[in-house]
Amino acid sequence: MVEKRDKVELRWPAKKYQEATAKDSSRDPGVIEIVEEYPGQLGYDGIEGNELFWGDNIDVLRYLLARGGKPVDMIYIDPPYFSGGNFFVRAPGHKFPRAYKDTWHDGLAQYLDYMHQRLVLMHALLRDGGSMYVHLDWHVFHYIKVMLDEIFGYDNFRNQIIWKRLTYKQTQVKAYGVLHDVILFYTKGKDYTWNDVRAGYGEERLRKYFCWLETPDGRNIKLTREQLDGGSPIPEGRRFALNPVINPNPNRPNLTYEFLGFTKVWKYTREKMKGLHAQGMIFQPSPGALPQKKQYLDESAGMKLNDLFLDIGGVMGSSLERLEYDTQKPLKLLDRLIQVSTNPGDTVADFFSGSGTTLDAAARAGRRWIGCELARPGINATRKRLLASRIPHGQGRKNLCADKDVLAPFMINRVKHPVEIxxxxxxxxxxxxxxxxxxxxxxxxxxxxxxxxxxxxxxxxxxxxxxxxxxxxxxxxxxxxxxxxxxxxxxxxxxxxxxxxxxxxxxxxxxxxxxxxxxxxxxxxxxxxxxxxxxxxxxxxxxxxxxxxxxxxxxVLPGARLEYHVRGKAVTLALDRYQIHDGRPGDVAEARVKSGNGTGAIDSFDVLEFIGIDWDYDGTRFRCGDASVKSRKDMPVQREFSHEYGTGGSHVIMVRMIDAFGHDSFRRAVVDISS
Ligand SMILES: C[S@@+](CC[C@H](N)C(=O)[O-])C[C@H]1O[C@@H](n2cnc3c(N)ncnc32)[C@H](O)[C@@H]1O
Incomplete structure (x- = not known):
């Protein structure tokens, strides 16, 4: 039976065979240039673990396989869905540079070939016992399921997770509104990491079941509808639900006895029931009602996970984590998959990392990560989010950020496209x-x-x-x-x-x-x-x-004026002006209104998304000593910085600025510090 099943495969015109693809020598492994280093904060030992590759994942996968080293423990990908759409980075009031496109000139066969080449390499990079999650939707998940069966083996398919990302969709066509995505879960072999992570109860369950409260003075009260709906505060105390103590098996003579006026087949022995009653754990919701057992919310692990993820919403307009990157996935979704399939210190990879949700979620959970993204808007969004994100203290490996939230260190490596070479x-x-x-x-x-x-x-x-x-x-x-x-x-x-x-x-x-x-x-x-x-x-x-x-x-390069002042070994640096010359007509008009000038150039710090400073530029890699990013909480970017040099002599300061239009500019100055 299994043999027969192994022979089933998906075919498309010009399909390349698995072995041939993995060893394809028509393209050299990508040449990597280290371009940016963000050393993060105290307590993190080295930054080799967290690498974002800027380039085509096929080159990066070949490079990683050729480099060797520790294979990765989990891969999550959210690739193009063959949706025929174009996706944007949205910045209100600014130009909308396109993030990526998902249209396929030669149709499905071209898409399948593209995915097949990459999935074969990802399978090779995953450790034995590692987990693979492939996030898609109705367009092609069924084709990719057959392809993954071929690559991973049918028996290594674990789940088809349905993630309900929308609660409502008004459909214009004669069809049902699509509210869900599909996540295919495979493992490389049967001996894989599985942590019994639980989901929260969700508002509806909390309201329906945990509607009782034990007050500090020992009274049990039922919460009012208003309190349960959040209209008025819930008093101090322990919330609880009530569970039946009747035995589902009616044929248990030794558990049949009279208790609080009811003769029933109970779940527990008479002694245990008495003990629970004495502890206040057995409760009658009203005088003369059937006794039940309390389940405290603060002692409840939550629901066992199943393949319907209904409790995590998509990233909506009002979400705090929103980066205005179309197709951005919620951190909570990635956190769940990472917590289930990896342990602290493991490496999580995402080869279509977009705005970097997987990388951010992995860092927050104390995991190392590898990311890859082809297009600059995704790289810019990722840099920004990682610099604004913090690993909660106590999370992750031993001795790591034991008592404070820290910034995870990372580097961004640009991968030279073979054509550039x-x-x-x-x-x-x-x-x-x-x-x-x-x-x-x-x-x-x-x-x-x-x-x-x-x-x-x-x-x-x-x-x-x-x-x-x-x-x-x-x-x-x-x-x-x-x-x-x-x-x-x-x-x-x-x-x-x-x-x-x-x-x-x-x-x-x-x-x-x-x-x-x-x-x-x-x-x-x-x-x-x-x-x-x-x-x-x-x-x-x-x-x-x-x-x-x-x-x-x-x-067209933006204009900028920077100034620095030296006092002893201390340098202060200020960005005095930032000016754009090539916004599209609509953007220019909008930004001009904002900045109130009519010169044709946009003179505005508002558009700056990132400013980073390497205080000792070595001519090759940008080692970011200080950085400021524009986030919802922290607007706009900081424009003054200071630094204390340990040694005298000449130092090269390199300032990098990236704005919402995608302009990425470097400014350099040499400072002389007295010894
Ligand atoms: C659906 S988006 C991923 C969104 C991501 N999960 C997030 O939360 O932001 C797919 C991403 O894959 C990138 N991509 C497409 N082809 C690629 C390739 N060959 N190598 C690397 N990235 C690629 C696109 O630029 C796009 O950002």
């Missing part, structure tokens, strides 16, 4: 691709790597290293020599590092205006290409469809 080795291909993405027409006759768009010359700085204002000046000179009449130039670079008081543009005495523009990271572009049938490798050789091009964001 190719660009590095071939400047011409790089330039062609960037011009195509930007929608500019190449101007090969100049002998330089230039293009033209909307009457402006487009110049591209070399790939790989951040550009400076000095280098931009040199580029501008070359452009004006090659094309003497040009007066408007856009200079594009992968990243820019400007000085504290340098503007993000140049105006030459000859009347040339040059703007500094940031090329979007390859992974952002890859995220927009998912499911389009076009891949990053083909950009430059093939035309980029207008629909995609309009979504690719080449940001």
């Amino acid at each position: 190719a660009w590095h080795g071939n400047a011409r291909v790089h330039v062609q691709a960037i011009l195509a993405l930007h929608g500019a027409v190449a101007k090969p006759a100049t002998g330089l790597d230039l293009g033209e768009k909307d009457g402006k010359i487009v110049a591209i700085m070399p790939h790989g290293t951040p550009a400076t204002a000095l280098e931009a000046g040199e580029m501008l000179e070359k452009v004006t020599r090659a094309l003497p009449g040009s007066n408007r130039v856009d200079i594009l670079a992968d990243a820019w590092i400007l000085g504290f008081d340098e503007p993000p543009f140049m105006n030459t005495p000859g009347g040339i205006e040059a703007r500094f523009i940031q090329i979007p990271p390859a992974s952002d572009v890859a995220a927009l290409l998912v499911g389009t049938g076009l891949c990053l490798e083909e950009i430059g050789h093939q035309k980029v469809p207008a629909g995609i091009q309009s979504l690719i964001q080449f940001h």
Whole structure:
């Protein structure tokens, strides 16, 4: 029987076989650049455990498998659902950059292939006895169930969890409103971690059953409807429910006796009943009523979990944890799965981590985590939430944050897309691709790597290293020599590092205006290409469809003015101005109203979501010493910081700012500290 079942498999055109996919050498394991380190707070030993990878999970999975080390204990994924939708990060009053798209040019077969390649690798990374949760909805969960049966083995399927995420849906079509998602739960083998976590009783059960109160002076009172509905306070005391003490088995002569005027078959012996009565545990709700036993709420573990999760709502507009990230899942849902399937110190991974709910829930529960997200809006939302989150004290491993809530340390590693590696080795291909993405027409006759768009010359700085204002000046000179009449130039670079008081543009005495523009990271572009049938490798050789091009964001660098003052070994730093030049018309209008200026630039600190400072930048990794994020509780970001250096000499301060529009800028200053 089992043999026959093993032969059942899901097929689709061009299905790659399991073994072939896992060993696929057409793509090297991703090259990892450590870009950001957030050391967290006291008491946490090392940060290797918590890593967020910014890139395509297929590269990250291959990298992790090649790196070896401890396999992961639990994987939760909430991948695209084949929903045909586009999802956004919403910032009220601001531009809505797209978070990711879930449309598949070549249909279901393409989606299944995409998922299959990744699920095979995730299975390989999971430890024996580890747990896998795959969160989907009606669109494809049944296909993925068959696929997972094939990868994990039919016998390793544990549950199909129904999570009721909505309570009501008005449906426009002739069909039933969909209120639930599906979470498929598999384990790698039969010997797996299972903790008997209990669910709370829920408002309805509490109201219905725990409607009695034992007051401190020993009286038993029934709570009023108003008290149970929260209309008036519940007095001090212990809430309890009443459970029957009648034995369900009527044929127990030794338990049949008279008690408080009733001759019944009881659950307990006469002696035990008397003892319980003496302790005040047996109670008659009214004089002459059948006796029952008290169950105190403060001693009740809660309900055993079942496969219907009806007690956890979705992240709604008013939820405190809401990050304005479409598809964000509630922390409580992830906390439940993590508590059931892992122990403190275990590693939880999420390879479609979006706004980082799994990572946040894992950190709060004292678990280590690995995350992966392709698109920048998700990375920005995750950074922000992790910096605002705290591990409750006493949680997690021994000696960890014993007496105070702490910030979990983590790092963000950017994964170079294979195409970026190719660009590095071939400047011409790089330039062609960037011009195509930007929608500019190449101007090969100049002998330089230039293009033209909307009457402006487009110049591209070399790939790989951040550009400076000095280098931009040199580029501008070359452009004006090659094309003497040009007066408007856009200079594009992968990243820019400007000085504290340098503007993000140049105006030459000859009347040339040059703007500094940031090329979007390859992974952002890859995220927009998912499911389009076009891949990053083909950009430059093939035309980029207008629909995609309009979504690719080449940001004009924001303006910022920073100042610092040194007194002895102490430095104070202040952000004096932050200014955006390229909001979309609606956003500009809205933000301008907010900031009250009519210059065309948005001059507002309100849009800043993150500011981080590396007080001793080493030229390679951004080690964040101080950070401030905009959260609902803490608005807006802090603009003044101070630091005390331990040693004298020259120190490089690097400031990083990220705003709600997705602009990500770096400013650098060298301070001299006396010894
Ligand atoms: C449904 S959302 C996850 C939401 C997440 N559970 C949360 O609570 O915020 C799916 C995410 O997968 C990301 N994604 C899609 N394809 C990916 C890939 N190949 N590698 C990494 N992330 C990917 C998308 O950018 C999107 O943020």
